[in-house]
Protein backbone atom coordinates (compact mmCIF):
# COMPACT_ATOMS: atom_id res chain seq x y z
CA UNK A 1 0.00 0.00 0.00
CA UNK A 2 1.34 3.43 -0.92
CA UNK A 3 1.78 6.10 1.78
CA UNK A 4 -1.05 8.21 0.36
CA UNK A 5 -3.35 5.18 0.42
CA UNK A 6 -2.40 4.47 4.04
CA UNK A 7 -3.09 8.07 5.02
CA UNK A 8 -6.45 7.90 3.22
CA UNK A 9 -7.45 4.66 4.99
CA UNK A 10 -6.35 6.05 8.35
CA UNK A 11 -8.34 9.24 7.79
CA UNK A 12 -11.41 7.26 6.72
CA UNK A 13 -11.21 5.21 9.94
CA UNK A 14 -10.75 8.35 12.04
CA UNK A 15 -13.81 9.88 10.38
CA UNK A 16 -15.90 6.76 11.10
CA UNK A 17 -14.98 6.92 14.80
CA UNK A 18 -15.68 10.66 14.95
CA UNK A 19 -19.07 10.33 13.27
CA UNK A 20 -20.10 7.48 15.58
CA UNK A 21 -19.16 9.60 18.60
CA UNK A 22 -21.15 12.57 17.30
CA UNK A 23 -24.21 10.30 17.06
CA UNK A 24 -23.96 9.65 20.83
CA UNK A 25 -24.49 13.30 21.71
CA UNK A 26 -27.95 14.25 22.94
CA UNK A 27 -29.77 17.56 23.49
CA UNK A 28 -28.61 19.63 26.41
CA UNK A 29 -25.20 17.98 26.80
CA UNK A 30 -22.22 19.90 28.06
CA UNK A 31 -19.29 18.60 26.06
CA UNK A 32 -15.51 18.54 26.13
CA UNK A 33 -14.22 18.90 22.58
CA UNK A 34 -10.93 17.06 22.04
CA UNK A 35 -7.99 17.96 19.82
CA UNK A 36 -6.19 16.28 16.93
CA UNK A 37 -7.20 14.92 13.55
CA UNK A 38 -9.69 12.33 14.88
CA UNK A 39 -11.34 14.81 17.23
CA UNK A 40 -11.58 17.21 14.28
CA UNK A 41 -13.83 14.67 12.49
CA UNK A 42 -16.00 14.54 15.62
CA UNK A 43 -16.23 18.35 15.79
CA UNK A 44 -17.16 18.49 12.09
CA UNK A 45 -19.91 15.86 12.53
CA UNK A 46 -21.15 17.59 15.69
CA UNK A 47 -21.27 20.89 13.80
CA UNK A 48 -23.57 19.30 11.24
CA UNK A 49 -25.91 18.13 13.99
CA UNK A 50 -25.86 21.56 15.65
CA UNK A 51 -26.84 23.17 12.36
CA UNK A 52 -29.76 20.70 12.23
CA UNK A 53 -30.95 21.93 15.64
CA UNK A 54 -29.04 19.94 18.30
CA UNK A 55 -28.59 22.05 21.46
CA UNK A 56 -25.21 21.62 23.16
CA UNK A 57 -22.36 23.66 24.57
CA UNK A 58 -18.71 22.71 24.24
CA UNK A 59 -15.42 23.43 25.97
CA UNK A 60 -12.56 23.24 23.44
CA UNK A 61 -9.29 21.65 24.56
CA UNK A 62 -7.04 23.72 22.28
CA UNK A 63 -7.03 26.95 20.31
CA UNK A 64 -7.16 24.88 17.11
CA UNK A 65 -10.34 23.14 18.27
CA UNK A 66 -11.81 26.45 19.41
CA UNK A 67 -11.29 27.90 15.93
CA UNK A 68 -12.81 24.84 14.24
CA UNK A 69 -15.80 24.76 16.61
CA UNK A 70 -16.45 28.46 16.02
CA UNK A 71 -16.38 27.90 12.26
CA UNK A 72 -18.82 25.00 12.71
CA UNK A 73 -21.20 27.20 14.75
CA UNK A 74 -20.97 25.08 17.91
CA UNK A 75 -21.84 27.20 20.99
CA UNK A 76 -18.81 27.38 23.27
CA UNK A 77 -18.38 27.91 26.97
CA UNK A 78 -15.49 27.85 29.41
CA UNK A 79 -14.76 25.55 32.33
CA UNK A 80 -15.12 28.58 34.60
CA UNK A 81 -18.70 29.07 33.40
CA UNK A 82 -19.41 25.34 33.11
CA UNK A 83 -17.09 23.41 35.43
CA UNK A 84 -18.93 20.07 35.19
CA UNK A 85 -19.29 18.40 31.81
CA UNK A 86 -21.37 15.42 30.70
CA UNK A 87 -19.08 13.96 28.08
CA UNK A 88 -15.68 14.53 26.52
CA UNK A 89 -14.80 13.05 23.14
CA UNK A 90 -11.11 13.03 22.34
CA UNK A 91 -8.45 11.15 20.39
CA UNK A 92 -5.42 9.32 21.74
CA UNK A 93 -1.95 8.30 20.63
CA UNK A 94 -2.15 4.93 22.42
CA UNK A 95 -4.84 3.07 24.35
CA UNK A 96 -4.40 -0.17 26.31
CA UNK A 97 -6.91 -2.80 27.44
CA UNK A 98 -7.51 -0.93 30.72
CA UNK A 99 -8.39 2.25 28.81
CA UNK A 100 -5.15 3.87 29.91
CA UNK A 101 -3.91 6.37 27.35
CA UNK A 102 -0.94 8.23 26.04
CA UNK A 103 -2.04 11.61 24.72
CA UNK A 104 -0.33 14.83 23.74
CA UNK A 105 1.04 14.00 20.32
CA UNK A 106 -0.62 17.26 19.29
CA UNK A 107 0.64 19.05 22.38
CA UNK A 108 -2.79 19.70 23.90
CA UNK A 109 -2.74 17.17 26.75
CA UNK A 110 -2.76 19.74 29.59
CA UNK A 111 -6.11 21.24 28.63
CA UNK A 112 -7.32 17.82 27.46
CA UNK A 113 -6.65 16.34 30.88
CA UNK A 114 -8.29 19.22 32.74
CA UNK A 115 -11.38 18.95 30.53
CA UNK A 116 -11.54 15.13 30.73
CA UNK A 117 -11.21 15.31 34.53
CA UNK A 118 -14.16 17.70 34.64
CA UNK A 119 -16.32 15.27 32.62
CA UNK A 120 -18.52 12.46 33.90
CA UNK A 121 -17.58 10.38 30.84
CA UNK A 122 -14.69 10.43 28.40
CA UNK A 123 -14.93 8.47 25.18
CA UNK A 124 -11.78 7.99 23.16
CA UNK A 125 -12.01 7.89 19.38
CA UNK A 126 -9.15 6.47 17.34
CA UNK A 127 -8.22 4.22 14.50
CA UNK A 128 -7.52 0.66 15.61
CA UNK A 129 -3.74 1.06 15.21
CA UNK A 130 -3.69 3.04 18.47
CA UNK A 131 -4.65 -0.05 20.51
CA UNK A 132 -1.62 -1.56 22.29
CA UNK A 133 -0.84 -4.26 24.85
CA UNK A 134 1.74 -2.08 26.62
CA UNK A 135 1.91 1.71 26.52
CA UNK A 136 5.15 3.45 25.60
CA UNK A 137 5.97 2.79 21.98
CA UNK A 138 4.61 6.30 21.34
CA UNK A 139 6.88 8.85 23.07
CA UNK A 140 5.30 10.15 26.27
CA UNK A 141 4.78 13.94 26.10
CA UNK A 142 5.78 15.74 29.31
CA UNK A 143 4.84 19.42 29.42
CA UNK A 144 7.33 21.53 31.40
CA UNK A 145 7.80 25.18 32.25
CA UNK A 146 10.66 26.81 30.31
CA UNK A 147 12.26 28.07 33.56
CA UNK A 148 14.83 25.53 34.77
CA UNK A 149 14.35 23.30 31.74
CA UNK A 150 17.69 21.51 32.15
CA UNK A 151 17.14 20.86 35.88
CA UNK A 152 13.66 19.47 35.19
CA UNK A 153 15.07 17.29 32.42
CA UNK A 154 17.68 15.83 34.82
CA UNK A 155 15.03 15.17 37.49
CA UNK A 156 12.82 13.34 34.96
CA UNK A 157 15.78 11.29 33.72
CA UNK A 158 16.65 10.23 37.29
CA UNK A 159 13.04 9.29 38.01
CA UNK A 160 12.73 7.27 34.82
CA UNK A 161 15.96 5.40 35.61
CA UNK A 162 14.87 4.74 39.21
CA UNK A 163 11.77 3.02 37.80
CA UNK A 164 13.97 0.73 35.69
CA UNK A 165 12.96 2.40 32.43
CA UNK A 166 15.35 3.30 29.67
CA UNK A 167 15.13 5.91 27.00
CA UNK A 168 15.81 9.48 26.16
CA UNK A 169 14.09 12.82 26.46
CA UNK A 170 13.82 15.03 23.39
CA UNK A 171 12.72 18.65 23.46
CA UNK A 172 9.87 18.93 20.97
CA UNK A 173 10.48 21.14 17.95
CA UNK A 174 7.96 22.96 15.77
CA UNK A 175 7.90 22.43 12.00
CA UNK A 176 10.17 25.46 11.50
CA UNK A 177 12.81 24.01 13.86
CA UNK A 178 12.08 26.37 16.75
CA UNK A 179 11.17 25.01 20.19
CA UNK A 180 7.53 23.93 20.24
CA UNK A 181 5.42 26.04 22.60
CA UNK A 182 2.05 24.81 23.90
CA UNK A 183 -1.16 26.83 24.16
CA UNK A 184 -0.20 27.37 27.81
CA UNK A 185 3.25 28.77 26.93
CA UNK A 186 5.18 25.68 28.03
CA UNK A 187 7.67 23.31 26.37
CA UNK A 188 7.28 19.57 25.78
CA UNK A 189 9.88 16.89 26.51
CA UNK A 190 8.99 13.70 24.63
CA UNK A 191 10.11 10.64 26.60
CA UNK A 192 11.11 7.84 24.21
CA UNK A 193 10.78 4.85 26.54
CA UNK A 194 9.78 1.97 24.27
CA UNK A 195 7.51 0.41 26.88
CA UNK A 196 6.02 1.55 30.18
CA UNK A 197 5.32 -1.50 32.32
CA UNK A 198 3.87 0.39 35.27
CA UNK A 199 2.18 3.47 33.83
CA UNK A 200 0.29 4.19 37.08
CA UNK A 201 3.54 4.53 39.03
CA UNK A 202 5.19 6.69 36.39
CA UNK A 203 2.08 8.88 36.12
CA UNK A 204 1.85 9.62 39.83
CA UNK A 205 5.57 10.19 40.39
CA UNK A 206 6.10 12.44 37.37
CA UNK A 207 3.58 14.87 38.83
CA UNK A 208 5.82 15.29 41.91
CA UNK A 209 8.66 16.88 39.93
CA UNK A 210 8.67 20.68 40.15
CA UNK A 211 8.71 22.08 36.64
CA UNK A 212 6.51 19.30 35.25
CA UNK A 213 3.16 20.86 34.38
CA UNK A 214 1.42 17.72 33.11
CA UNK A 215 2.21 14.52 31.25
CA UNK A 216 0.30 12.59 28.64
CA UNK A 217 -0.56 9.49 30.68
CA UNK A 218 -4.33 9.49 31.16
CA UNK A 219 -5.23 6.91 33.78
CA UNK A 220 -8.74 6.34 35.09
CA UNK A 221 -10.17 9.05 32.85
CA UNK A 222 -11.44 7.25 29.75
CA UNK A 223 -14.74 5.44 30.37
CA UNK A 224 -15.08 4.06 26.86
CA UNK A 225 -13.50 3.95 23.42
CA UNK A 226 -14.58 3.68 19.80
CA UNK A 227 -11.84 2.20 17.65
CA UNK A 228 -12.31 2.12 13.90
CA UNK A 229 -10.75 -0.87 12.13
CA UNK A 230 -10.95 -2.20 8.59
CA UNK A 231 -13.52 -4.73 9.91
CA UNK A 232 -15.70 -2.08 11.51
CA UNK A 233 -16.06 -0.20 14.79
CA UNK A 234 -14.85 -1.84 18.01
CA UNK A 235 -16.15 -0.50 21.30
CA UNK A 236 -14.33 -0.81 24.63
CA UNK A 237 -15.71 0.02 28.06
CA UNK A 238 -18.97 1.97 28.25
CA UNK A 239 -19.94 3.78 25.06
Ligand SMILES: O=C(CO)[C@H](O)[C@H](O)COP(=O)(O)O
Pocket residue numbers: 034035036037038039090091092093102103104105106107108109112
Ligand atom coordinates in the same frame (compact mmCIF):
# COMPACT_ATOMS: atom_id res chain seq x y z
O1 LIG B 1 -3.69 13.99 22.39
C1 LIG B 1 -3.87 14.56 21.35
C2 LIG B 1 -3.47 15.96 21.14
O2 LIG B 1 -2.78 16.45 22.25
C3 LIG B 1 -4.54 13.86 20.22
O3 LIG B 1 -5.80 13.46 20.63
C4 LIG B 1 -3.70 12.67 19.84
O4 LIG B 1 -2.40 13.15 19.49
C5 LIG B 1 -4.30 11.89 18.68
O5 LIG B 1 -4.25 12.68 17.53
P1 LIG B 1 -4.82 12.16 16.13
O6 LIG B 1 -6.29 11.98 16.29
O7 LIG B 1 -4.46 13.29 15.17
O8 LIG B 1 -4.11 10.88 15.80
